[in-house]
Amino acid sequence: MNSSVSSTDAAPVAYASKLHVPRASSRPGEPPDFQSLMIPAAGAQDKPAFDVAPAATAELAHGLVRVLDDDGAAVGPWAPALSPARLRDGLRHMLHVRAYDDRMFRMQRQGKLSFYMKCTGEEAVAVAQAMALDAGDMLFPTYRQQGLLFVRGRPLVDMMCHCISNAGDNLKGRQMPVFYSWKEGNFFSISGNLATQYSQAVGWAMASAYKGEDHIASAWVGDGSTAEADVHNAMLFASTYKAPVLLNVVNNQWAISTPQSFASTGTTFAARGLGFNIPSVRVDGNDFLAVYAVTEWAAARARNGHGPTFVELLTYRVAGHSTSDNPDGYRASDEAAAWPLGDPVARLKQHLILLGEWSEQQHAELEEELKASVAADWKAAIALGTLEEGPHWPVASMFEDVFKEMPAYLKRQQAIVEERA
Amino acid sequence: MNSSVSSTDAAPVAYASKLHVPRASSRPGEPPDFQSLMIPAAGAQDKPAFDVAPAATAELAHGLVRVLDDDGAAVGPWAPALSPARLRDGLRHMLHVRAYDDRMFRMQRQGKLSFYMKCTGEEAVAVAQAMALDAGDMLFPTYRQQGLLFVRGRPLVDMMCHCISNAGDNLKGRQMPVFYSWKEGNFFSISGNLATQYSQAVGWAMASAYKGEDHIASAWVGDGSTAEADVHNAMLFASTYKAPVLLNVVNNQWAISTPQSFASTGTTFAARGLGFNIPSVRVDGNDFLAVYAVTEWAAARARNGHGPTFVELLTYRVAGHSTSDNPDGYRASDEAAAWPLGDPVARLKQHLILLGEWSEQQHAELEEELKASVAADWKAAIALGTLEEGPHWPVASMFEDVFKEMPAYLKRQQAIVEERA
Amino acid sequence: MTTMSMVQAINSALDCSMARDPGVLVMGQDVGYFGGVFRCTEGLYDKYGAHRALDTPIAEGGIVAAAIGMGVNGLRPVVEMQFADYIYPAIDQIISELARLRHRSGGEFWAPVVVRAPSGGGIRGGQTHSQSPEGIFTHVCGLKTVMPSNPYDAKGLLISAIEDDDPVMFFEPKRIYNGPFYGHNNSHGGPSTWATHADGEVPEGHYTVPLGKARVVREGRDVTVLAYGTMVHVAEAAIAHSGVDAELLDLRTLLPLDVESVAASVQKTGRCVVVHEATRTSGYGAELVAEVQETCFWHLRAPVERVTGWDTPYPHAFEWEYFPSRERISEALKRAVACD
């Protein structure tokens, strides 16, 4: 119902609206409410064969693949065969991402970056997925999968240089912070335009099949961004041509201030994949083991000619959307604490400790070590230049790469800039 | 697999492609193949309550609502309560459409129209649906639902005048033939751009709910056009805001030369609705009674606040796409004859005869009567002007309606045209 | 009379319009509960409810399509695109549908939709939060295109746009949302917040500024400057800086253009400089040059020059070198008056 109109102007009667408008899981002053999330117990879902018929994944699409139980034990058919060493790698990467995010966020607050975006609470998604993929697989991420870069070994100094647009920025000062690109690591240039990469990833995968190659593509999109047409196009093309691609939806409950209910249509995101005849799985995105297992399975499907898999990763965006917003303005400040799937770092740590392969002390030491190494990286990065003081790339470099070879009219514009410099 | 390259140029080795490319139900020289269509017997589907949960319509979305059995009897829970008089109305409208299509097609071949599109074999879709809707409901059709206009009582002379862009054309000579618009009949202006009306219909329905009104919207799109982003947007918005709208997909198997397999992803179109949490039904589009029943049910749902329904109408495009193509160039010439759901006119006729409410003789007489009346309408239309000879609207009228009031710069352009005239 | 920033003035225009007409609603990403990422719809959700300050999915094409359907059904939706850079997914609905509907239906149907979009640089947003795509829309018949340069005009033009029965593209220069702006170092000496700027005085109630009418910001004899949005202020600063006696026109509406005012000024001064932040080639400045050239050829004493953004994406690190600065405009003015 509309509130009644009050204004200095004469107020005509408002309509008695019958329109349904979705609600949020919480708004400031309200208690968090995650009742509507379906969260089955760990180990409850079957693991089907690689050539499963799409319709046979209905349970997986409406349920939730979970491996770690409340005690930190790995249970059920999806439990992956990962050595303790690999698990520790995963934990290290997640902690590394977290240390990086914290540093960069603080640096933004100090004016050293123009902007930053954290992935706090979602680290398992990118880290476990990158570990389950091959180095030759092409990644089409959003701005919230920085973990992919950590697993693939990108030097943090390079990432930082990009974020401060200094002389060491591989993107030559052109892009906002966090819109990374890293060809060497098969990490596609992140676009400011949401979801465009999703359908491009399908084209990349089609080309891989066209060339008879075995590389697959993996694409990510946020819950809110599933609303974009590119996601429809991606699903349609992936299914039509059985492209070897993983289509991941990172459902972290929020799209800036807008709840997932404005994109989910009241069912799971994974369910949408079934409508396109794509095998679809909903997975606990804060469960490192479950994310790894589902990704490994989907990648094997793609590599063996069974086509795309649609994966919803259920997680929670603990921090604000970016440095530009304060989430307390649009959701209960205790919502993160009420999130029923916990923290991915804490859960993997618990598992490793349960296995006897990790300890609180090791954990604390690792955190310290990573904090120090990130601090050292930051020093190394700003030694190559800062956002405000430089050195930057030469200003005239902005005219490069518009085309492969600079046409005469751009050279004339460039000359004007060079003259002024 | 790629064919090997042969050319006067040196031919490098082509790739051994693994890409999956969908196939057609037939190509010239091949036997038609409709094996993959799932066609259950008439009466086999349950009819759920108006407030059915979307997921509970899975059977309806993968099955097929059929009422008329092979003998022409109406069977099962979906059989609608339609009087013989109403059924005869339906038959008359379908025959009228067919007579109109035949005449206009021939006139195009004689050069009196620039273009035409028939709906042969699909007449039940528009006719039965229009009869099941209220006059105040807003229609957002494609070019292949001319039957809606017949049911709503648009004078054929007006439709013809539009198609020949004469002085009587309500669209003032601006639009190609068959892109009708008829505000009085709540029939929305047909766009040349496929599928754009689909998401607009949802907005119209949202406005109806916003205003607290009871009118609903009904939109149509072809199987091929479901690939457009507007269909995704329509489904997303309709489901998110529970808009009172019918979203119909007319699956006539072909999109110009492209088979439905390039849009269906190997499942039913109705299945896609489930992914958006919309109750979805697949219906025999050549079964007048089934189409009527499903439309009546969906309209009642919408009118009673239960939101959208997604309806796939399974039918077959018997004629070419338009006057611009010859279907024998891309599908087996006997495909229409092999279509397993028969002809909608013949099936309703059989039903009426079975009821003792119709006869072969009455049918033949009606066909003659309609043929004569269409011929008379054509004469009346060309008396108001022909495409080549006119009279048309004044040429300078093309500058009107770009804006509500003509800005000075358009008046200047108009003046130039008027001077030349 | 009170003072308002441009954000507040836009908010006030929406508020007034919603209060007067229950058919007016605002819709877009984060415009409801949150009040918009630039705060233009703040408070409307509380005042008018979730239906009239309508949050939407992130599907620009779907938003505009829904707005068209609503417009056809008698409402006056005001759509917010979160950034003008994200208007492209909606462009088919805007160009093929919104702009053409009245014409193609012989006047039977139309949709009085306003599409608001923050445009231009100013927040270090890089290439996807800084674009000025207005030129594209001026090439589309059936659309009106507006860009205000100050709070007073913003409110009056937006109310006009909402009350207009034609679709209007309404671009809001985000750089001057919260204060006027005169170039890189802001050293014009002019007021630095709208609160102390004459055009920051905005009536609280309903008023309109007509579409299609330019405003003479400053009279002058030697050269005419055509500008809109942020560039009006930078041009003003450049005029002061250069010492050239220039006449400055704030176009306000790009289509329909106020050709009479443009021609009258250029026929008087005999010289013209066109300024915009958008990329140069085939930008709206080209149309202005062509128009001036066609209507004032025999009066022109110097080539009409364009000072614009470069033909590159808007670079994150080089906003200032990209931006058509006070200095670049100032030099163009001097070049113009040097001709005789």
Place this chain on the structure above:
Amino acid sequence: MTTMSMVQAINSALDCSMARDPGVLVMGQDVGYFGGVFRCTEGLYDKYGAHRALDTPIAEGGIVAAAIGMGVNGLRPVVEMQFADYIYPAIDQIISELARLRHRSGGEFWAPVVVRAPSGGGIRGGQTHSQSPEGIFTHVCGLKTVMPSNPYDAKGLLISAIEDDDPVMFFEPKRIYNGPFYGHNNSHGGPSTWATHADGEVPEGHYTVPLGKARVVREGRDVTVLAYGTMVHVAEAAIAHSGVDAELLDLRTLLPLDVESVAASVQKTGRCVVVHEATRTSGYGAELVAEVQETCFWHLRAPVERVTGWDTPYPHAFEWEYFPSRERISEALKRAVACD
């Protein structure tokens, strides 16, 4: 050497390119089995298979996105839009992605995609089968935009476009697909099929026509006519009809524009008429006028005039009154030379 229509020349360009490079494929609606609604891809399905003459869903945005991904993965996709009017659903992928990718990734990624689209009037297609949207793309940095006027150029330019590592928008004037065209009644006296036109002689094998170079169709002393696509022939007819000694340039590539040739000609003739079929306001003609005015101001002896489509949708019944006719061009030529 043989004679080809423009359709055949385009087909031949695709065939040559596919034969030479297995990474070249064509994709789009009805381009595979059927050979395209205008027959430009006829025979390629039989010769190269379903993977390389790839039918697609009716989702222009999805087609271009897939092509970008393919381009990034080393292929050279040639996309056919069934009509240029249907390019808008793909425009976000074209503008925000295809055009920007190389720049935004610091040169790490690019996609050598060609987007072919039949444009312009000529088939009584009304407003949604007749548009000429080329101007929009010339405003987008990172795209090259091409429009041939004859079979020889069409083949040579298309091969250049396919081999170019930058994205190219390739507009094909459908009115001259099957024969040259000189205006309404075709009474120019010139050849009426490509078979008897000099530019209908097309080598069967591989050759290129460089992007970015205009062609002097006819030398003349008194006025320069800038045209492209269909309008080249109509302008030729208008020149003959008017008796004005005009120099006619076929621009062929709109971006990058061959400014040197344009300026050289206008500086010689001192007058210029710009012709295109697209709507007038903010069309590519505006850029040409601006460019000519900037580079040739001191040589101009008459205002540069534009002869274009009107600022309305393309009307079904009034194609001829809408079309920039031989007569309208001819009058503009006479007006130009009357100035001195």
